[in-house]
Amino acid sequence: MAKRLIVIGGVAAGTSAASRARRVDPSLEIVLFEKGEYISYGACDEPYLMGGVIDKPERLLVRSPEEFRKKQNIDICLRHEVVRIIPEEKTVLVKNLNTAQTERFSYDALIIATGAKPRPLDVPGADARNFFQLKFYEQALSLYRFLNERNPKRAVSYGAGFIALEMAEAFHLRGIENTIINRSNRVGGRLEPEIEKEVKAILEEKGVRCQPETTIKEFVKDSSGMITRVVTDRGDFETDMVLCSIGVVPEVELAKSAGVKLGRTGAIAVNERMETSIPGIYAAGDCCETYNRVSGEPTYTPLGDIANKQGWVAGENAAGGNIIYPGALGSWSFKCFEMEVGATGLLASDAKRLGYDVFTNVIEHRSRTHAQPGSKKIIVKLVADKKTHKLLGAQLAGREGAALRINAVAVALYNQMTVDELANVDFAYAPPFSPVIDPILIAARDAVKSI
Ligand code: FAD
Numbered sequence: 348m349a350k351r352l353i354v355i356g357g358v359a360a361g362t363s364a365a366s367r368a369r370r371v372d373p374s375l376e377i378v379l380f381e382k383g384e385y386i387s388y389g390a391c392d393e394p395y396l397m398g399g400v401i402d403k404p405e406r407l408l409v410r411s412p413e414e415f416r417k418k419q420n421i422d423i424c425l426r427h428e429v430v431r432i433i434p435e436e437k438t439v440l441v442k443n444l445n446t447a448q449t450e451r452f453s454y455d456a457l458i459i460a461t462g463a464k465p466r467p468l469d470v471p472g473a474d475a476r477n478f479f480q481l482k483f484y485e486q487a488l489s490l491y492r493f494l495n496e497r498n499p500k501r502a503v504s505y506g507a508g509f510i511a512l513e514m515a516e517a518f519h520l521r522g523i524e525n526t527i528i529n530r531s532n533r534v535g536g537r538l539e540p541e542i543e544k545e546v547k548a549i550l551e552e553k554g555v556r557c558q559p560e561t562t563i564k565e566f567v568k569d570s571s572g573m574i575t576r577v578v579t580d581r582g583d584f585e586t587d588m589v590l591c592s593i594g595v596v597p598e599v600e601l602a603k604s605a606g607v608k609l610g611r612t613g614a615i616a617v618n619e620r621m622e623t624s625i626p627g628i629y630a631a632g633d634c635c636e637t638y639n640r641v642s643g644e645p646t647y648t649p650l651g652d653i654a655n656k657q658g659w660v661a662g663e664n665a666a667g668g669n670i671i672y673p674g675a676l677g678s679w680s681f682k683c684f685e686m687e688v689g690a691t692g693l694l695a696s697d698a699k700r701l702g703y704d705v706f707t708n709v710i711e712h713r714s715r716t717h718a719q720p721g722s723k724k725i726i727v728k729l730v731a732d733k734k735t736h737k738l739l740g741a742q743l744a745g746r747e748g749a750a751l752r753i754n755a756v757a758v759a760l761y762n763q764m765t766v767d768e769l770a771n772v773d774f775a776y777a778p779p780f781s782p783v784i785d786p787i788l789i790a791a792r793d794a795v796k797s798i
Contacts (some may be wrong), residue, residue, distance in 0.1 A: 350455040352665055353439055354379040355429045355601070357386030359651050360632025360658035361460035362410065367662030368458075369419045375666055377421045378452065380441055382428035385484040386412060391651050393487040394510065397494060398517030404488055432457065432605035434625045456627050456665035459602050459615065460658060463595035463633035463649050468505070472566025475574045477588040481510060482595065490590075499523055499587035503577045505563055506592035507534040509681040512546065514590055515555045516684050525555050526584055528577070532559035535681070537694060538742065539728045541709045545744040549686040558584070595649055597634045610636040612647035619671040621661035629665050631657035638674035641692045641739060641760060642701055648675055677740075678757045680750040689753025692740025692760050695730045704733040706798045712786035714748040716778040723747040727790035729756075729766065733798055736765035741790075748781070755787055766794040 350372075354365045357379050365379050379386070387410040395401045412423035426444040433439070439457065442449045465480040472478070477497075479490045493499070502518050504511045507529040518525040527534070527550075534557065535546045550557060558581065566589060567576040577584040597614040599607075608624035610616035615623055615635040623630050632654035636645040653675050660672040678691040698705045707730050715722035725745035731738050741756040743749040759769045770791035776783055784792075 349374050349376045351376040351378065351453065352456045352458065353429075353452060353454040354458045354460060355439070356460035356462055356632070356634070357381030357383075357423065357425075358388065358390065358460075358462055358632075359654035360462065360634075360661070361458070362387045362415070363655045363658030364458045364460060364629075364631055364662035364665070365415070365421045366419060367659045368666035369421060371663050371666035371668045377419075379415070379421060379423050380427040380429050380439075381423065381425050382444060383483060383485060384425055386410075386423060386425065387415075388484045389651075390482065390484070390487070393481055394513035394517050396487060396491060397481075397514060398520040400520070404484075404491055407484065407487070429601060432459075432601060432607075432628070434605055434628065437627065454627075456629065458658075458661050458665055459607070459623070459628065459630040459634060460632045460654075460661075461598040461601060461634045462654075464598050465591070466594045466596050468563075468591050468593060470563055470565060472568055472574055473591070475566055475568050475572055475589070477573045478566065478591065479588065480591050481514070493588065494521060494523075497587070501526070501586045502588050502590060503528060503584050503586040504590045504592055505529075506594065507531075507557070507559075508536045508592055508594060509679075509683075511590070511592040512550070512683040513681060514592065515550065515553070516682070519553055519555070519684070526558060526586070527555060528558045528561050528563060528579060528584070530560065530562055535683075535688065537677075537690070538688070539694060539707075541726060541728050542688060542690075542742045542744045545726060546683055546686055546688065549684050553684050595633065597647065597649070599634055602630065602634065610645050612636050612645060614647045616645070617657075619673070620664045620669070621657055621672055622664070629661040631661040638672070640674035640676055642697060646675075646677070648677060650675075650679060676757050676760050678753060680753060682750065685746040686744060687746065687748070687750035688742070688744050689750040690740075690742045691753050691757040692738070693730055694740060698730055698732070698739045703739060705739075706731045706733045706794065708790060708794050708797060710786065710790045710793050712789050713782050714745055714786075715780065716782050719778050721747075722782075725749055725752075725786045727786050729790050729794050731766045731794055731798060736767055736795075736798060738764055738766055738769060741787075743786070752785070752787055755785075766791045766798065770795050 633649040730740040
């Protein structure tokens with residue numbers, strides 16, 4: 348009898364795992380259970396759907412269940428929630444959400460790819476019809492419909508992470524006045540202060556109102572159940588809708604109740620083969636921890652590319668292969684209006700905490716040669732170790748060519764290069780793409796001189 352692989356969760360990690368497993372073992376029976384109505388979609392594009400850059404929601408759907416069935420012989424069961432894992436019996440209990448019936452399935456290998464869920468907000472009024480969180484495709488659909496049908500004029504966002512910033516641009520494109528209320532005075536998440544300053548500047552320039560160090564106490568609803576006023580510890584804000592963007596938490600209850608060990612971040616602990624503490628059970632994506640190659644520590648880094656890569660490794664190994672996930676660098680990027688931000692490696696504050704003798708420098712240069720019309724300012728911040736000159740991290744911000752440039756630094760970081768070595772790398776040059784010496788090389792040269 349064919350061996351059976353069961354995958355729980357059908358977005359980035361789950362579908363990547365199932366696809367990889369199929370490649371490795373064509374004879375494997377693969378069943379994927381997804382409790383939602385959709386699989387294989389690009390959540391990262393949701394803000395661009397809201398802003399009208401992407402013209403219809405269906406464009407976010409990458410592959411249909413039928414395609415998985417026909418092309419890869421992967422059985423996709425939508426609206427099927429795995430309610431229990433019984434490792435001793437190698438079985439799962441699955442509830443069909445259409446019929447409410449529960450069935451038992453045995454497995455030879457199991458991959459948990461249950462992802463993350465929006466961090467809940469315990470504030471009166473958060474059950475309103477115009478209170479939104481943006482994570483699952485279903486949530487994106489309901490926000491999209493509301494924006495089109497209700498045509499709101501004002502939106503309050505709670506939280507100032509990169510998704511709130513991407514949505515600030517989307518609101519702007521729709522002519523919606525946006526106020527970002529935030530408990531801290533930081534925007535954009537894990538940014539160096541010099542990079543964050545650029546992001547704050549563009550928000551101000553575009554008329555996005557930021558209300559830092561403010562906590563929401565209540566959402567006041569009208570008789571139709573819609574929020575009309577947001578009550579905070581620093582006054583009230585009239586609004587037509589609320590977007591709550593206060594982060595995500597790993598979806599680990601199912602794993603935890605089966606006895607799967609969680610790491611200190613609260614996500615599922617995995618080894619480099621993406622194996623959990625229970626033999627035969629793997630985990631991948633936003634539900635599990637990510638090993639950070641630079642710090643050597645497990646981190647919680649819920650990002651789409653990482654989920655995909657971890658899914659690939661889990662799928663390969665669950666199907667009988669033997670590969671490792673080498674860890675992440677903490678590379679990420681986002682765009683807020685014209686401002687591009689790219690980051691990789693450690694923040695200076697992380698490096699200090701880890702005991703490095705930290706060197707940092709910040710340089711300002713241009714995206715292209717001075718003669719090129721429209722070339723833009725680029726800020727580069729490098730973090731390095733004073734003793735070894737080893738590169739530890741970098742962040743870039745600019746209105747052109749900043750986000751993708753970070754990948755060159757990521758390659759250097761992956762290979763544990765020093766700033767001296769980075770300064771000598773032969774970057775390509777042509778005026779439409781960069782100045783004669785690229786801003787990254789300028790920053791590395793500056794570091795070599797001043798370290
Ligand atoms: P998820 O996408 O959370 O999927 C998990 C699935 O498991 C869900 O569909 C859930 O219904 C299902 N599930 C859970 N429990 C069960 C159960 N018991 N039974 C059956 N099914 C279950 N990342 C980037 O790298 N770059 C970006 O620019 C970026 N932008 C983003 C923008 C937005 C608006 C959002 C929301 C996310 C963004 N991300 C980005 C993050 C990225 O989308 C996630 O890291 C990625 O979706 C994680 O995939 P996953 O498969 O691990 O988990």
